[in-house]
Amino acid sequence: MSRTLIELLHEGLPAEAVLTDPDVTSAYSHDMASFCEAGVPAVVVLPRTVEQVQHVMRTTTELRVPVVPQGARTGLSGAANASEGCIVLSLVKMDRILEISPVDRIAVVEPGVVNATLSRAVGEHGLYYPPDxxxxxxxTIGGNIGTASGGLCCVKYGVTAEYVLGLDVVLADGRLMSTGRRTAKGVAGYDLTRLFVGSEGSLGIVVRAVLALRPKPPQQLVLAAEFASTKAACDAVCKIMEGGHVPSLLELMDRTTVKAVNALANMGLPETTEALLLAAFDTPGPAADLAAVGALCEAAGATQVVPAEDAAESELLLQARRLSLTALEAVKGTTMIDDVCVPRSRLADMLDGVERIGARYGLTIGVCAHAGDGNTHPTVCFDAADPDEARRARESFDEIMALGLELGGTITGEHGVGVLKKEWLAREIGPVGMEMQRAVKAAFDPHSLLNPGKLF
Known part of the structure; x- marks a missing residue:
């Protein structure tokens, strides 16, 4: 079958778009998640046009070969992992920004456009694409859509799903379907656009997206507040949100994370603190907002509150937060990054519970969090070469997800289900929910060829 498959692919794709060298294709077998099974792809294809994607899907359907869509493979749930003998459909070569409209405040892009590239391009027009x-x-934007990604600024601006207005999608049989709109409003029919956002490539291949943009806000200023306990830091988060403040960013790093970032990048963060809270405002007069939030932090028990003096100092603090997951990985060489989101009012319970789990299993577990929306990233650090430590890491990971559900949360706020959390999806949504999800999958992909083995 492999020879026939390759021959059929070549009929609609240039030679350079069809990769069969095992040394090359093996690099496309998995994303950045640990403990996720991955197969060996039969072939990797890198289309550049919609028509080429359609040809791949028609070939897939004709031969009943599974296809796994991929972006940059930066995912953390195994959603982009290859199935055995599949076609890996890498969309990174479809990387054009097709349109930026300041009047309509939209961008039209292909799925391989890198998030930062789009952000910089729209910034030249005085516009802003918030998901970061x-x-x-x-x-890539396609990967962000597939996993419904979030980011640091979600507390004010929301997640990817809130910025996807319309999509062009190649279905399992090769047909091209358009969903949504490019207008500011529209309620014609079922919201199929939202259905595809977060579907992890299991319903169709996104080949074009219409994205909503916002006016570019003023440069944000950041405040750093140190706390002697994670509970005090979480109390401050609750006071800030209860008080009606709308920070552009509200992030938390626990003591383990702060130490890891310092060890990796010598950032000079205060290691005596149990929790470091970063709050930012991008309002025209951020100093007054920062002062009000600083007072709330002090009332909650902050030991020190330091507002950044300028944009450069603010960016340094944000860089420290962005380095958190990389720094924690350097602690032991391997990490399992959880993605549990809980109600803000239960944030302290979540962090205290994670600390107890780490102590019980004898593991280093650092937590960084999008505190403003309750999305925590407990990160289990372990030595993958130590079987016992790896076992304890997996068990602790499961306990953290169970804790999140107990607190009224969800197993994933922005990373997706993929392979890593399939069992837990069933626990969260229940048997009726699973039945309906499978029915939707069957309607779009009756032969179960699109990213099989993911989600459920």
Whole structure:
């Protein structure tokens, strides 16, 4: 079958777009998640046009070969991992920004456009694309759509789903479907656009996206507040949100994370603190907002509150936060990054519970969090070469997800389900929910060829 598959692919794709060298294709077998099974792809294809994607999907359907869509493979759930003998459909070569409209405040892009590239391009027009995952310098818009990515600025601006107005999608049988709109409003029919956002490539291949933009805000200023306990820091978060403040960013780093960032990049962050809270405002007069939030932090028990003096100092603090996951990985060489989101009112319970889990399993678990929306990233650090430590890491990971559900949360706020959390998706949404999800999958992909083995 492999020879026939390759021959059929070549009929609609240039030779350079079809990769079969095992040394090359093996690099496309998995994303950045640990403990996720990955198969060996039969072939990797890198289309540049919609028509080429359609040809791949028609070939897939004809031969009943599974296809796994991929972006930059920066995901953390195994959603982009290859299935055995599949076609890996890498969309990174479809990387054109097709349109930027300041009047309509939209951008039309192909899926391989890198998030940071789009942000800089629209910035030249005085516009702003808010979703900013920590991997924004590498991750693609198609991948962001597939996993419904978030980022540091979600507390004010929301996640990817709120900025996807319309999509062009190649279906499993090769047909091209358009969803949504490019207008400011529209309620014609079911919202199929939202259905595809977060579907992890299991319903169709996104080949074009219409994205909403905002006017570019003023440069944000950041405040750093140190706390003697994570509970005090979480109390401050609750007071800030209860008080009606709208920070552009509200991030938390626990003591383990702060030490890891210092060890990696010598950032000079205060290691005596149990929790470091970063709050930012991008309002025309951020100093007054920062002062009000600083007072709330002090009332909650902050030991020190330091507002940044300028944009450069603010960016340094944000860089420290963006380095958190990389720094924690350097602690032991391997990490399992959880993505549990809980109600803000239960944030302290979540962090205290994670600390107890780490102590019980004898593991280093650092937590950084998008505190403003309750999205925590407990990161289990372990030596993958030590079987016992790896076992304890997996068990602790599961306990953290169970804790999140107990607190009224969800197993994933922005990373997706993929392979890593399939079992937990069923626990969260229940048997009726699973039945309906599978029915939707069957309607779009009756032969289960699109990213099989993911989600459920």
């Amino acid at each position: 995952p920590s991997s924004w310098e590498m991750c």
